[in-house]
Amino acid sequence: MPTAMEIYKLLPKKNCGECKFPTCLAFAMQLANLKVALEACPYVSPEAKAALEESGAPPVRLVTFGAGESAAKTGDETQLFRHDKTFYHPTVLGLVLDCAQGLDKVRAGLDDVKGLVFERVGQQVRVDAVAVKQSVASADVFAEAAEAACSQALPVVLMSEDAKAMAGAAAKCKSRPLLYKATPANIDAMVEVAKSSGCPLVIGGAPNLDELGHLAEKAKKAGVQDIVLEPAASTAAELLQNMTTIRRAAIRKKHRPLGYPTIAVLGRSQSDQLRGALGVMKYSSIVLMDDLPREFVYPLMALRQNIFTDPQVPIQVKPGLYTVGEPTEKSPVMFTTNFSLTYFTVRADIEKSKMPAWLLVVDTEGQSVMTAFAAGKLTPESVAKAIETEKVKEKSKRNEIVIPGMVSRMSGKLNELTEMKVTVGSRESSGIPKMMRTLSQ
Amino acid sequence: MGFDGAKESFPGRIKDVTIGATAEQGGTRGKRVVVGGSNGLPFHKWESEMPHVPAVAMDVVDTERMVPDVLHGTLGALAKEPVEWARKCQEWGADMLVLKLASANPEEENRPVEACEALVKEVLKSVQLPLLVYGCGSEEKDAKLMEAVSNAGRGERLFLGLAEEKAYKSITAAAMANGHGVVAFSNLDINLAKQINILLLDFGMKPENILMDPLMAPLGMGLEYSYSVIERLRTGALVGDPVLQVPIICDCSCAWTVPEVLEEAPQKGPQLQRGVHWESITAEAAMVAGADIVILRHPETVAKVKAATAELRGGA
Ligand code: B12
Ligand code: SF4
Numbered sequence: 001m002p003t004a005m006e007i008y009k010l011l012p013k014k015n016c017g018e019c020k021f022p023t024c025l026a027f028a029m030q031l032a033n034l035k036v037a038l039e040a041c042p043y044v045s046p047e048a049k050a051a052l053e054e055s056g057a058p059p060v061r062l063v064t065f066g067a068g069e070s071a072a073k074t075g076d077e078t079q080l081f082r083h084d085k086t087f088y089h090p091t092v093l094g095l096v097l098d099c100a101q102g103l104d105k106v107r108a109g110l111d112d113v114k115g116l117v118f119e120r121v122g123q124q125v126r127v128d129a130v131a132v133k134q135s136v137a138s139a140d141v142f143a144e145a146a147e148a149a150c151s152q153a154l155p156v157v158l159m160s161e162d163a164k165a166m167a168g169a170a171a172k173c174k175s176r177p178l179l180y181k182a183t184p185a186n187i188d189a190m191v192e193v194a195k196s197s198g199c200p201l202v203i204g205g206a207p208n209l210d211e212l213g214h215l216a217e218k219a220k221k222a223g224v225q226d227i228v229l230e231p232a233a234s235t236a237a238e239l240l241q242n243m244t245t246i247r248r249a250a251i252r253k254k255h256r257p258l259g260y261p262t263i264a265v266l267g268r269s270q271s272d273q274l275r276g277a278l279g280v281m282k283y284s285s286i287v288l289m290d291d292l293p294r295e296f297v298y299p300l301m302a303l304r305q306n307i308f309t310d311p312q313v314p315i316q317v318k319p320g321l322y323t324v325g326e327p328t329e330k331s332p333v334m335f336t337t338n339f340s341l342t343y344f345t346v347r348a349d350i351e352k353s354k355m356p357a358w359l360l361v362v363d364t365e366g367q368s369v370m371t372a373f374a375a376g377k378l379t380p381e382s383v384a385k386a387i388e389t390e391k392v393k394e395k396s397k398r399n400e401i402v403i404p405g406m407v408s409r410m411s412g413k414l415n416e417l418t419e420m421k422v423t424v425g426s427r428e429s430s431g432i433p434k435m436m437r438t439l440s441q
Numbered sequence: 442m443g444f445d446g447a448k449e450s451f452p453g454r455i456k457d458v459t460i461g462a463t464a465e466q467g468g469t470r471g472k473r474v475v476v477g478g479s480n481g482l483p484f485h486k487w488e489s490e491m492p493h494v495p496a497v498a499m500d501v502v503d504t505e506r507m508v509p510d511v512l513h514g515t516l517g518a519l520a521k522e523p524v525e526w527a528r529k530c531q532e533w534g535a536d537m538l539v540l541k542l543a544s545a546n547p548e549e550e551n552r553p554v555e556a557c558e559a560l561v562k563e564v565l566k567s568v569q570l571p572l573l574v575y576g577c578g579s580e581e582k583d584a585k586l587m588e589a590v591s592n593a594g595r596g597e598r599l600f601l602g603l604a605e606e607k608a609y610k611s612i613t614a615a616a617m618a619n620g621h622g623v624v625a626f627s628n629l630d631i632n633l634a635k636q637i638n639i640l641l642l643d644f645g646m647k648p649e650n651i652l653m654d655p656l657m658a659p660l661g662m663g664l665e666y667s668y669s670v671i672e673r674l675r676t677g678a679l680v681g682d683p684v685l686q687v688p689i690i691c692d693c694s695c696a697w698t699v700p701e702v703l704e705e706a707p708q709k710g711p712q713l714q715r716g717v718h719w720e721s722i723t724a725e726a727a728m729v730a731g732a733d734i735v736i737l738r739h740p741e742t743v744a745k746v747k748a749a750t751a752e753l754r755g756g757a
Pocket of ligand 2: 012021
């Protein structure tokens with residue numbers, strides 16, 4: 001937000017009081033604190049209004065492509081370091097499908113992408129976009145491939161530097177694809193395509209960031225608001241430098257021409273893979289790759305989840321008594337913590353045993369077993385209390401509780417507090433299936 | 442409105458720390474490795490100096506117990522032969538070795554101090570790389586163990602680990618007796634990281650003999666905590682806190698303990714390759730946040746990480 005003084009300079013300075021504040025300065029102060037709306041002053045000029053909206057806009061513009069629930073949100077970041085607050089919009093990961101391989105391959109690729117969905121710590125993680133690339137294909141094939149891609153519930157990037165072909169492909173898409181890309185050579189024509197189709201536009205091919213900013217300004221003046229920047233990133237060093245410089249310029253200097261989300265288009269080599277990971281950590285809003293083998297995508301998505309979690313709040317589940325399978329009065333009860341990673345790991349291991357169980361999830365404010373135990377947030381008392389409030393003794397009549405091996409030290413006290421038999425389980429939950437078989441039925 | 446490239450510079454600089462000693466300094470290592478020395482954020486070559494790329498260490502564990510099944514294909518018989526294993530690491534391109542004497546643990550194999558000492562001597566004889574030696578984590582046993590290791594490696598400029606807030610005196614004394622360094626461990630907390638360094642400095646340790654290990658949590662298992670702690674430690678050092686101007690070492694071999702690596706789950710891709718990516722990404726995150734040394738376990742990760750550091754550092 002601009003300061004009160006910056007706002008004041010743009011006000012009519014009539015001090016007429018119609019805004020219900022005695023002076024324009026008083027009104028400006030209220031505006032700076034977001035206490036009132038600009039509309040309360042009937043005399044602001046349209047130019048002043050535009051200028052104020054501009055200076056109040058976020059440092060990195062939010063750009064959305066795709067449609068409906070699957071739409072991809074990029075940009076709108078406010079930090080250089082996640083620990084200063086948080087990173088908001090996880091890097092959008094997409095697979096590039098080249099039309100040169102033929103339409104059948106493109107269709108098969110679309111199916112592959114839809115299959116790249118995983119469940120991780122209770123969240124669904126997926127490859128969230130596809131890019132259809134014209135390369136040597138004809139404009140007709142490109143348009144047909146674009147249509148096939150845009151009819152899926154997936155955000156799409158259309159890749160061609162030929163404005164005519166792009167216009168044809170965009171016309172086949174209702175789901176607001178991202179157009180890749182305008183370069184110094186084709187910018188005027190591409191801007192027209194973006195304007196007439198209402199699609200966001202990637203701007204790239206500039207020799208340096210200054211030029212890139214100029215191109216973005218040019219597109220903006222011509223009427224394209226939703227812009228994504230592609231800085232040169234042919235090596236990891238260049239990617240890091242350019243992405244960092246763009247983010248800094250946008251956030252620290254509020255440099256508008258670079259205040260947009262970014263994209264990195266990578267290949268399929270090992271070095272591309274490490275650049276993909278670098279992009280997730282260092283400010284690439286979108287990463288497109290030619291190949292996404294599962295053994296790489298899965299860890300990359302784990303990285304994305306890690307980097308984009310809120311540092312103040314661990315991912316957690318609601319405390320309570322959960323069922324695994326269909327437990328009865330005879331089924332065993334175990335407890336764990338409400339840190340998502342812990343809960344889902346333990347749950348998966350109980351499921352592997354193929355035997356039903358009650359799983360008591362104790363509130364540890366989202367901390368793991370050992371962390372919570374070391375911090376005094378997982379105590380015999382807190383476990384006993386959870387047993388009480390969740391009426392565990394009514395659900396299972398075994399009068400026994402299995403505890404994580406790492407906290408064997410609490411068994412005595414827990415037994416004293418609950419009068420339940422305390423059985424120390426394995427240290428790692430991977431030992432649960434074996435242990436379940438030895439628990440008397 | 443102009444655009445000035447938004448360069449940043451900092452008043453602080455990480456100290457150079459040298460690991461290992463060649464014949465010239467009274468040791469027998471083939472080369473020394475210098476880490477640290479930068480005065481900017483990691484790989485920010487366009488605005489700061491980064492005289493050394495992060496070094497790659499490989500770990501050798503003296504008990505099979507710590508080698509998960511998924512690595513049996515790679516390490517195979519080596520898991521029983523730490524000296525052979527160490528030789529292999531040299532072939533695989535490691536810059537240095539971390540010998541973990543886990544078998545000394547009284548609650549496990551309880552291997553006697555003399556046997557561990559003999560192993561250290563054997564490794565030093567068989568391998569030319571600079572060496573770090575970690576104890577078993579039992580305070581009492583490590584006190585004796587580290588004294589013996591320190592003597593066995595006289596002149597070699599070893600680094601001994603891990604010095605912790607509650608157990609640092611004997612290991613630090615052992616290191617100081619023979620001019621070795623120590624690895625200062627703390628638990629994912631910048632204040633604790635600072636605290637252990639202060640304790641070591643007060644005890645008489647020179648800063649150029651300290652590496653700090655703020656605990657690297659692996660990918661998917663708390664990596665984000667480590668990432669941010671390392672970033673904050675590094676920025677703290679650069680803005681001028683002298684106590685934090687020490688190179689950071691991150692043990693990324695922890696990737697091989699993650700359930701998502703230890704499970705066979707075909708829908709997540711072939712297990713071993715998934716593990717190699719898991720370890721490489723863990724290491725890349727560590728380096729991008731500020732690690733000066735990463736400890737790795739798989740030879741393919743070593744190759745990947747070396748290629749990545751070369752590329753990140755860029756030409757010249
Ligand atoms: C990430 C992390 C943190 C994060 C918190 C993450 C979170 N949301 O919990 C942060 C940075 C905040 C943190 C803080 C601390 N931490 Co911490 N932390 C870790 C770390 C690296 C990973 C923990 C983790 O996520 N594990 C993964 C989950 C899945 O493990 P888990 O919950 O234990 O579950 C496993 C088993 O317990 C078992 N299991 C679980 N439930 C059940 C149930 C049954 C029935 C069975 C049979 C088994 C079972 O199966 C699971 C999978 O194997 C560990 C070291 C490590 N590598 O383990 C240290 C660690 C847990 N932390 C530790 C400590 C000491 C602390 C602090 C006290 C230190 C400090 N820095 O001040 C603080 C306390 C926090 C506070 N004051 O509020 C110590 C605990 C030492 C001890 N032996 O008591 C550890 C072990 C590190 C170490 N080696 O010293 N920590
Ligand atoms: S209504 Fe507008 S011109 Fe009148 S005092 Fe308020 S801000 Fe100033």
